[in-house]
Amino acid sequence: MPAAARARVFDDRLPSDAEIENANHLRQVLASQIKDNEPTCLRLALDAQTRAEVVLSPALARSFMDLLRHVGSGRAVTIVPTEERLTTQRAADLLNVSRPHLIKLLERKEIPHTMVGRHRRVRAQDLFEYRERRDAERAAALSELAEMDADLI
Template sequence: MTTAAVSPVSPDEDSIAVAAEALPRVQDYLRRHTEGHAVVRVVDGEDGEQLVVPRGAVELLARVLAHMANGHSVSVVPAHAELTTQQAAELLNVSRPYLIGLLEAGEIEYRKVGTHRRVLAGSVLSYKHREDLRRRSAADELAELAQDMDLS
């Protein structure tokens, strides 16, 4: 497997505006077309060319547009891509030493290539998802405790 570069696309003001305009149209399309392939019309000047893409690609496009519309940088990394520890740390927004600790503790799967660690992007994203669920659960529990104690 090869190591994937994680180079985000940072939207400028024009891109943010275009993404914000396109997002509701893509979301509306997905709501109206719930099954099968999505048909996207790509227009180049006066000529229109029809392109058929998998629904998952259109769903991914909607997520990308949502982030761009909010001014966030976006990168797309295949789940099977191998990341360096620095890339994985950046994806999680943690320091490299902290990530190494997670790897050594068995929280995220990795393999060694010589003396270097390689981490599957899918493993990093699975860890991120588990942690998001754990944090959300803890926040819900705190909110419930606050309500029980009439602190809200």
């Protein structure tokens, strides 16, 4: 990606104070228009004479709110298309684990991968599915521990 285009994204930098303020303002405006499980209709003034209407599906509105919440909190954000093939370092970063740990997961076939020459590539969708399974297993284990703790009292 050209340097000028990269300067506009947040995957390699933190948002500026002005961007944080703008994201929080837009999030408040969007939140005031969202209704549960209904499309969100926004009317925009493009200039003094031109108006546009934008309709966001509930899923798109929630995704946009999540993006604005992260930027509004001053965090860097990465958007990863599900079909993207990730390097092992990028996949490890998205899971918040070390690259050697990710390699062990790949070798144990816990996450599918392909080889491109000598390099492993992980499909983003497979990585996200693994993360969901991992998080569900952790939540179940925590619930079980809480129940065991309650039984001891």
